[in-house]
Amino acid sequence: MKERRDPDLLLFHAPLLRQGMTTPKAMRDVIIALMPATGASLWFFGLSAVLVIGSSIAGAVLAEWLFADRASRGESLRDATGILTGLLLGLTLPPGLPMWMAFLGGFVGIALGKVIWGGLGHNLFNPALLGRAFLLATFPIAMTTWVPAGPEGGFFSAYAGNLALPFMQVQVDGVSSATPLGLFKFEQEATPLTGLMFGRIGGSLGETSGLLLLLGGIYLWLRRDLDWRIPVSILGTVIVFSAILGFFDAERFPTPMFSLFSGGLMLGAIYMATDPVTSPVTPRGAWFFGIGTGLLVMLIRVFGGLPEGVMYAILLMNAATPLIDRYTQPRVFGHGVEKKS
Amino acid sequence: MSSDTLKQAPAPSSLRLVMTLAIAGLVSGIAIIGIYESTLPTITANKARELREAVFKVLPGVSRMQALVYRDGRIQAVTEPEKDEPVVYGGYDEAGDFVGYAMPGAGPGFQDTIALLYGYMPRERQVVGMEILESRETPGLGDKIYKDAEFVAEFSALSVEPEIVTVKKGTGAQPNEVDAITGATISAKAVVRIINETHVAWAEQLPAPGTEPPLAGESTDDGATP
């Protein structure tokens, strides 16, 4: 047999096999997991939800596209992280927020939270939360104006606030309501648990239904896309903390279940705090991160001036992540083992 | 030029160092006292005017005032309160009759300490005006405690019995209830709390209505009445 020309051989360092899971797939999984909660927000808030979430995704994607260098422009869009950031941000916004603000939030979140750090995997703060923190500091009134679920005109009508002209003020809707946490903090008024679990309460688009968020979390856990330690430790800390407080003064402090299902805790603990890029990489670090987040959440909610503190708690723990990582390196195999005599 | 500064090795004596410092101190002391003395009258006048304006604002119908302190078990008028001594201002009308107290209070707000002045009429047991002197509350939210006319107006006739309470916006019906500010509940509550605390602190010390110290000359009132 005549010898053919040798093939062009490829040199690639071992190992040459791969597990099959890739980063973009993981990102897509998170988006899938968020679908039930997104669906619920559409159910409750109708067109408004579409407008707000759509604008924040548009802002995020535009920033991603604008600041990417020519070579990686397509790449950074394909890995779906920009869309995920926009979606997460959108779910934390109040339904009546002007579209331009949601857009700005998405844009700033990606620009300050991701692009300037060098893109995916290099940022140290959660971009979605950064965008939200920016919005909350910039437009405190619009960001804390909550509307009761369901615009008056049915599914296809939007809140007037959504349609404010760019850079212009919000036309406040006639009725505004408060979030369960706000009600509890300022009016000592507890919202029934069923409302918290199934929606129909004032709050941001994605936080109305705790149960659906939990469902997505379970999906992610099954797909192994999520470090289960973080949500478990955050939620656990919150439960324990509220239980202890409740032990001292059940009237004044919220019950564990209320703490668990109110506000953005579910959304934050399952989807934001677990952002792998900005949470500790070491398993022990993940516990510290979760416990720290839980404590800060309760600190701000119970003793702070704000009704809700999940966002700040996660951002603060993001800032502490490099330190946590550094001091929670696992014990290396064979280290610290006494030689058998 | 750098090389010859490098070579000046011999260290000057300690005495010279100390003397240089002393002379510098002397000269600067003189300069500072000079500027201080020359600006003092203007500054004092500015401060007095500011205070008076604030007092007149929180106590409607008042045109004269004097500082009052609690000394030797009673409230008395002083020309200049001592440092760190709690003080209230008595407001008097054109005729020199006592109208009410302007009471300064301070306490932690949302962001930082809030300092305020409120007018209190002991006879009616009512707060009749409130002015924020100092605060670093969040612009756009917390700063409504002085920017929101509606909120400030809440304090124009407010009963202190049994104490002032903050209620949700639009629900205040009782004379001792203040409508909170949407989105800035903490700041609003802080204002009310400061007033309550100040009121409690002074409650025992203020004399019974009608026995307030009379206007003691015009000395503290530098040029209020033309």
Add this chain to the structure above:
Amino acid sequence: MKKNESYEEFVKGIWRDNPVFAQVLGMCPMLAVTNSAINAIAMGMASMFVLVGSSFLVSIFRNVIPKQVRISCFIIIIATFVTIADYTLLALVPKVHKELGAFIPLIVANCLILGRQEAFASRYPTRLAVMDALGMAGGFLLALFSLGAVREILGDGALFGVRIFSENFEPWIVMILPPGGFLTLGVILLFFNWFKYKKDEFLADVAEAERSGN
């Protein structure tokens, strides 16, 4: 010739060696008081007064002050000027003084001012020292003003208290809050870098063209 030299000293402080953008000095007052343009200018003027005055004095006495206590002497001189500025502002514009609050005395601790004494005024003749101080303070003022203007325009919709947008403009409150200070300055520095980078690129192109031309 002489004139050129002092002009040089003046100009370098304004742009090339701008204390804030290029040297990153004097950040504390820079960020703390620039929530409005007027405050920024007041702070800039006060700093200019202190810097020029102390540079002048330090330069005059530069050969008299022993090396070992020079820093202490500089500080005393600076603190004196600051106290003078403090009281003058308090007497003339009490409102602005109240806004600037504790940051006027803090001019003393502005590393720019002490740094200029140490690096320049204590080594060069009076004339150059004053020009340098004017340049540096001018640059500082410029930086303060640009930051203050940006923050006031976005944060309040106004400049020098005059509305420049329509009534309905939604102010960006973060701009007049502390984070806004950091972020705005960061973004301005980014532009400054970008500008320098473009210029360097341009110069490199020119040099390249020259080399290949030869």
Add this chain to the structure above:
Amino acid sequence: MENLPWIFISALLVNNFVLTYFLGLCPFLGVSNSLETSARLGLATTFVMLVTAVCAWVLNTYVLIHAPYLRLICFIVVIASTVQFIEMLIKKLSPALFRAMGIFLPLITTNCAILGLAIFATNRGYGFVEGIVYALGAGIGFTLALVLLAGLREESELSNIPKLIQGTAMNLIIAGVLSMAFMGFAGLFSSS
């Protein structure tokens, strides 16, 4: 006296010297590239702050009642002398520490956080104990901010931050984000 916890928390978190008052930015931006150095500098600054608080109280109580207009110049001179003294002490006791701090030890003098502490404490009329607590809160808050930033900066060395942003611009933006996160502490313990 019951205000003490609030004073501490306020100086530590709510009104963090670096992140909301912009005090001590020079070392904040300069030294924060290494975690170890920044922790040491933070502790040194905390120590100097404590000393300053004591000095300020002594000056306020015994000297400045006679001449309030000398406040600034007295503070700065006393602080400068104290720092110089400490500098000598460190140089003598631990040359390694001295070398690690480098030029930043004398810079503590021009660290406005120190002077700011003295001035704020005086403006607020804090007494001796309150002053000490305030200094402790401010110093630990300063250290906290410094250490957090240092950790973030060390980590960001591994990121491929675009060349244009590297350096001060990036540090300022990180500081801005930190400052934004610290806004969450607003109102802490003030309502209870």
Add this chain to the structure above:
Amino acid sequence: MNSILVAPAIMVGIGLFFGTILAIAQRFLKVDEDPRIEKTNELLPGTNCGACGQPGCLPFAEKLVAGEVEPSQCTVSTADAIEEIAEYLQVDAGSQEKLVARLRCGGGRLQANQIAEYQGFEGCRAAALVSGGGKGCAWGCLGLADCERACTFDAIHMNANGLPQVDTEKCTACPDCQAACPRDLFELVPLSQNLYVQCNIPLAGEAATQLCRVACDACGRCAADASPGLITMEDNLPVIDYSSGGEPRPDAVFRCPTRAIVWLEREQFQDQASRKAGTA
């Protein structure tokens, strides 16, 4: 009137008090340190590059003051700065010939053969680990810019041919690129030595030229023509002995059939770049 006296009195009092304390402290806490060390350190460039063989500038300053090293051993400083240090310390500046880093390989993409395709982390050392990175020549430059990244002084840039071009003006002859090169191709050579062998292949004849067009095939013509002792063949490569006394001449270059030996005036590979521009 009283206050007018109080102010200066307090100032003088404070000045005296702290002046005295510091003066006393100075006496008791004084650390015996040569002030010249600090000053010298200030005069040094402060790059802490280690080109001088010391771990940093401060240790170098200490050695300078101790007289253990010469100022000119700091290859980073400008001549003026070295002069200034020498003058300050009152020592001889010493003379150090300007050294630059030269690459002992001329086989870029256009010259050297590739036998397989490398994929993975872009870096020479990383590629060398994977069966030699696919380059046919096992001794030559891999062209993945480890040296460019390692250079503290921005003196090395990869040219279009995939070879590192050393900017002789910026090069301070620090050992960074030598340490970075997995094939150990960098040499620190005096700038004045023009004749240079740009190949590292210990093979002879066709075995060598099969791998690379500009490989030295060990024909020995350069050695035969040069003045005696100047060029000798060792391990199939010419070695130039500048101390032999014979004068190096550019003729050797023209005798070389593969252009493995070159005559360098300034930067390496300049002619290659221009030639490529001409042909392409």
Add this chain to the structure above:
Amino acid sequence: MRAFRFLRRNFEHGVHPAHHKKQTQDLPIQRVPFGRQFIMPLGQHIGVPSRAVVADGEPVERGQLIAEPGGFVSTALHSPVKGIVKKVGDFRGVDGRFAPAVAIEADPFATQEVDPDAAPDWRSLSLEAFIEAVQMAGIVGMGGAAFPSHVKLSVPDGVRIRHLLINGAECEPYLTTDHRLMVERPEALLEGAEILRQKLGAEETVIGIEANKPDAIETISRHLSPDQPVRIVKLKVKYPQGAEKMMIKSVFNTEVPAGRLPRDVEVNVNNVGTVVAIADYFLRGMPLIERVVTVAGPGVTYPANLIVPLGTSVRDVVRFCGGLKPGTREIIMGGPMMGRPVASLDVPVLKGCSGILVFTEEQTARRKEFPCIRCGRCLEACPYFLNPSRLARLSKARMFDEMKAYNVFDCVECGCCTFACPSNIPIVQLIRTAKDDLKNRKESDG
């Protein structure tokens, strides 16, 4: 407690790659015909290269010594064929470099047999002589690392070996050489094990086999005589079960301290292939001149388990297996997790080469790299509990010195991290680069 020990018969972390062993696990071992030219590099093992003792043109017999050990950590080399030494010089090796080797041209008419009487009587040898005999037989670890076996057997005074552990895990995907050896030559395995056990004075022999080779377990059990102190341990299927220290952890639940050897926990570990080679030498007189190689992978026409004389070129082996399929992109020597891709088909099969795998476009196309998102999968894969994510990022930033603090030198390059990485970052390569750089600098400093 003892009842639950089976639960702990495992090490922590690790990964579960698909084993891909179906292709060859049931194919009996065949012998590859002798080719024309054999290249025997002098540095086939870890340690000092051997010293050639033959010259150009010299005739050699099959099994004749052609190179003697170059030092203690070095072994002898023997001619794989009867033929003529063509050249002693530089040839390209597996690592792409040129290295000294002996090229032998085979005598096409020779019967290529080994003299069985050359076998020394192991029972009469003293321990030292036995160890020297192992060295002179050129026997090295056949699992892939090619560490000279006699060094492992040389136990310092005062150290006792209680357990002889025979490594039959073969956790690398695709490879079936040890599997086939265990199935086809259980007697040789047990004989070799007995020789080693007696010489080491160990109490028992433990054979660790992954649970996915039931036929191997069954065959060996069948050949066991009840009086032999041999125990078979079924191990969980998990990579890298076959790594020495991991297997010790699995079998004895003991961690070998970092920087120490198995002998410090009274264990001696040998690969199945090594043990068979010992038996072949001491019972049949054949030094290490050939080995079993699995040729597999989607790019090879007829996958096989082959006995290949050392020095045979990959080209010859592949040709015997029916050549390469079109679209072949990658040829690996060893397993897919730790093996080396080769740059040319002319490189020879060496002592440590357990497999030749041929991959096509389909396998190589899936390695697109994404940025590290610090998901932590590598931390949960690393059997050494390192932080590969951080190591890789440090290495990318060229901060090699900082990597020491993260125990970079504890990495054994097993490849779990890279396998698990969803971003396809070549972590092992980055770590090796750093190690290489650090070692290089240490040498130049010293």
